[in-house]
Amino acid sequence: MYKILKAEKLADKIYLMDVEAPRVAKHCEPGQFVIVKMDEKGERIPLTICDYDREAGTITIVFQEVGASTMKMAKMQAGDSFRDFIGPLGCPSEFVEEDIESLKNKKMLFVAGGVGAAPVYPQVKWLKEHGIDVDVIVGSKTKDMLILEKEMEAVAGNYYPCTDDGTYGHAGMVTTKIEKLVEEGNKYDVCVAIGPMIMMKFTCLLTKKLEIPTIVSMNPIMVDGTGMCGACRVIVGGEVKFACVDGPEFDGHLVDFDNAMKRQQMYRTEEGRAILKVQEGDTHHGGCGNCGGDN
Amino acid sequence: MADVLKRVPVREQDAKERATNFEEVCYGYNKEEAMEEATRCLNCKNAKCIEGCPVAINIPGFISQVKEGNIEEAYKVIGESSALPAICGRVCPQESQCECKCIRGIKGDPVSIGKLERFVADYALEHDIKPVKAEKTNGHKVAVIGSGPSGLTCAGDLAKLGYEVTVFEALHELGGVLVYGIPEFRLPKHKVVKKEIEKVKELGVKFETNVVIGKSTTIDQLMEEEEFEAVFIGSGAGLPMFMGIPGETANGVFSANEYLTRSNLMKAFDDSYDTPIVAGKKVAVVGGGNVAMDAARTALRLGAEVHIVYRRSEAELPARVEEVHHAKEEGVIFDLLTNPKEILVDDNGWVKGMKVIKMELGEPDASGRRRPVEIEGSEYEIELDTVIMSLGTSPNPLIASTTKGLETNRRKCIVAEEENGQTSKAAVFAGGDAVTGAATVILAMGAGKAGAKGIHELLSK
Numbered sequence: 001m002y003k004i005l006k007a008e009k010l011a012d013k014i015y016l017m018d019v020e021a022p023r024v025a026k027h028c029e030p031g032q033f034v035i036v037k038m039d040e041k042g043e044r045i046p047l048t049i050c051d052y053d054r055e056a057g058t059i060t061i062v063f064q065e066v067g068a069s070t071m072k073m074a075k076m077q078a079g080d081s082f083r084d085f086i087g088p089l090g091c092p093s094e095f096v097e098e099d100i101e102s103l104k105n106k107k108m109l110f111v112a113g114g115v116g117a118a119p120v121y122p123q124v125k126w127l128k129e130h131g132i133d134v135d136v137i138v139g140s141k142t143k144d145m146l147i148l149e150k151e152m153e154a155v156a157g158n159y160y161p162c163t164d165d166g167t168y169g170h171a172g173m174v175t176t177k178i179e180k181l182v183e184e185g186n187k188y189d190v191c192v193a194i195g196p197m198i199m200m201k202f203t204c205l206l207t208k209k210l211e212i213p214t215i216v217s218m219n220p221i222m223v224d225g226t227g228m229c230g231a232c233r234v235i236v237g238g239e240v241k242f243a244c245v246d247g248p249e250f251d252g253h254l255v256d257f258d259n260a261m262k263r264q265q266m267y268r269t270e271e272g273r274a275i276l277k278v279q280e281g282d283t284h285h286g287g288c289g290n291c292g293g294d295n
Numbered sequence: 296m297a298d299v300l301k302r303v304p305v306r307e308q309d310a311k312e313r314a315t316n317f318e319e320v321c322y323g324y325n326k327e328e329a330m331e332e333a334t335r336c337l338n339c340k341n342a343k344c345i346e347g348c349p350v351a352i353n354i355p356g357f358i359s360q361v362k363e364g365n366i367e368e369a370y371k372v373i374g375e376s377s378a379l380p381a382i383c384g385r386v387c388p389q390e391s392q393c394e395c396k397c398i399r400g401i402k403g404d405p406v407s408i409g410k411l412e413r414f415v416a417d418y419a420l421e422h423d424i425k426p427v428k429a430e431k432t433n434g435h436k437v438a439v440i441g442s443g444p445s446g447l448t449c450a451g452d453l454a455k456l457g458y459e460v461t462v463f464e465a466l467h468e469l470g471g472v473l474v475y476g477i478p479e480f481r482l483p484k485h486k487v488v489k490k491e492i493e494k495v496k497e498l499g500v501k502f503e504t505n506v507v508i509g510k511s512t513t514i515d516q517l518m519e520e521e522e523f524e525a526v527f528i529g530s531g532a533g534l535p536m537f538m539g540i541p542g543e544t545a546n547g548v549f550s551a552n553e554y555l556t557r558s559n560l561m562k563a564f565d566d567s568y569d570t571p572i573v574a575g576k577k578v579a580v581v582g583g584g585n586v587a588m589d590a591a592r593t594a595l596r597l598g599a600e601v602h603i604v605y606r607r608s609e610a611e612l613p614a615r616v617e618e619v620h621h622a623k624e625e626g627v628i629f630d631l632l633t634n635p636k637e638i639l640v641d642d643n644g645w646v647k648g649m650k651v652i653k654m655e656l657g658e659p660d661a662s663g664r665r666r667p668v669e670i671e672g673s674e675y676e677i678e679l680d681t682v683i684m685s686l687g688t689s690p691n692p693l694i695a696s697t698t699k700g701l702e703t704n705r706r707k708c709i710v711a712e713e714e715n716g717q718t719s720k721a722a723v724f725a726g727g728d729a730v731t732g733a734a735t736v737i738l739a740m741g742a743g744k745a746g747a748k749g750i751h752e753l754l755s756k
Contacts, residue, residue, distance in 0.1 A: 044570075089507065230534055230549075240537060245534070262643075263644075
């Protein structure tokens with residue numbers, strides 16, 4: 001069992017938890033993820049590592065309520081435990097292996113969308129700890145949905161919040177902020193974009209035009225996450241890659257986002273049904289007209 | 296008196312009935328039936344059946360105990376060679392191992408060795424007969440990676456010799472392919488696999504789940520920081536292979552590994568579990584091995600019309616005869632000498648069908664089997680909503696890529712000596728699918744045994 005030491009709501013439907021997982025905390029690096037399983041009958045859910053404390057043996061996870069399982073998970077409190085907590089999975093970000101001195105000569109731009117701020121944070125923090133300042137754009141729909149602002153500001157060289165509705169920071173999508181920074185004369189050697197698939201797609205379309213090499217972190221459907229089932233396959237440069245062992249980070253200019261987005265929809269009907277089950281409990285008898293009432 | 300040339304028939308769940316549930320197909324022998332079948336054994340002095348068994352169980356020895364009704368004694372005889380008899384009695388290809396060597400088989404049916412083994416093992420599970428434990432530990436620490444057939448066998452053998460063994464499992468359940476791969480209706484998880492693993496625990500073996508070696512820690516760290524003196528790698532097969540035909544990334548195309556993992560490990564067939572599965576209404580399973588049969592029979596039980604699409608003929612099906620027979624009985628349709636050309640996709644990115652081509656058998660190829668050749672102009676389309684690719688796997692890269700000095704071959708399998716499991720790295724041994732590529736449970740167990748022998752030779756020096 002893996003105990004939750006802290007559980008906190010960061011914004012509407014977005015939660016943060018500190019979980020005791022010494023083996024994971026000892027070995028994880030920026031760019032990697034974990035899989036959690038709440039209980040005997042739960043799903044294996046891949047989640048971002050937002051932070052880690054090697055000495056305390058804890059991992060910080062951040063997740064958004066998107067389906068029945070994450071809705072259930074949001075109800076867990078400090079003191080509760082996950083039945084299973086597996087990781088770190090996937091490959092660390094490339095820069096972890098790179099020569100620090102040559103990294104120092106690179107100008108890096110991080111672009112986070114929504115909960116994407118969570119996986120971006122440990123990367124920016126790691127670079128800061130190695131003496132490298134980077135620019136960070138964090139976008140969200142509205143001011144209230146912006147997460148980890150204080151933390152990000154503390155580790156970023158320049159921090160640029162953006163909101164779609166203009167309630168805070170730069171008004172508009174993250175892509176318009178990238179354009180603006182480049183127009184202002186900023187030159188970037190590499191961009192790391194993490195967030196919803198659609199945001200990564202449009203960021204990549206832009207950075208391709210701007211000729212900035214871009215790394216994205218894919219979050220496809222996964223089952224085991226250890227290189228066995230093949231559910232997480234993504235097309236990169238025309239080749240089938242497995243996000244759990246080959247990724248999750250890939251060259252964003254080579255990723256087939258349209259295919260990835262279609263694949264993400266695969267269980268939408270089942271998932272919608274499962275959410276209704278949770279929300280309506282025993283009163284769910286197919287009144288929705290969609291599911292035929294499977295209770 | 297029963298016909299001595301014929302084996303005592305085994306009771307099975309009715310094919311129509313079982314095609315709609317996940318209960319075990321074969322009921323196995325009861326004591327009376329087992330004792331009767333045991334009388335057919337000729338107790339050969341030079342027992343060929345033992346040669347056919349990858350773990351060399353003293354087959355006539357245990358059968359003669361069954362004949363006398365001494366089931367506990369029979370269990371002890373099997374236990375000298377095998378830690379997982381309830382599993383092997385169910386999933387071993389006996390017809391090409393012990394049973395095909397049986398002298399009875401020359402004129403009639405060979406002795407039903409697999410079913411007898413299963414009966415003895417089930418009896419031991421029901422009556423909670425404990426395996427014989429080492430009197431005291433010898434203080435040597437050994438790590439075993441993977442709790443599938445090779446790992447469990449290696450761990451069990453070493454524990455019996457007094458080693459302090461810890462098994463590291465990447466998934467959240469113990470058993471490897473026994474829990475994620477082989478379906479409930481062939482190998483019950485709770486009744487058989489879990490209990491059989493309990494017996495390995497009773498030997499003193501420790502288990503740690505959710506540890507992905509190569510990620511959560513590495514082999515070098517296990518040896519340097521956690522003081523394991525030797526390591527056995529039984530990490531199993533790896534990533535699924537695909538055909539590389541158009542449409543293969545469409546929604547509704549799964550690897551057999553994914554389909555089976557959802558149903559077996561995550562129990563998606565049971566509504567009270569949260570993991571979803573796309574059951575499919577009309578499903579094609581591409582491939583002809585045991586895994587293809589398992590996937591087909593799973594889809595059938597989830598309510599689909601299921602077609603096996605295989606490019607050679609029935610004689611070349613790599614699956615066990617019994618599995619093919621069961622699949623047919625249950626209503627799986629075999630489209631033989633047929634090969635997919637393209638998966639047809641609808642506007643929403645979902646499978647809507649498959650273009651296939653008829654094949655004929657030509658000259659024998661390198662494998663000795665007649666090579667399937669396309670019949671020109673014979674393409675046609677079949678309507679489908681789900682395609683399950685069951686084409687085999689390629690080795691998982693996690694361990695090989697994170698262990699210094701561990702040699703792999705051209706196919707990326709770990710290189711290990713057959714006789715003792717020794718790899719290119721000192722004190723590191725390996726066996727099972729990680730070494731051979733996808734094979735059978737019993738071959739992996741044989742490799743686990745060899746690894747245990749190799750480790751014992753090293754550490755008892």
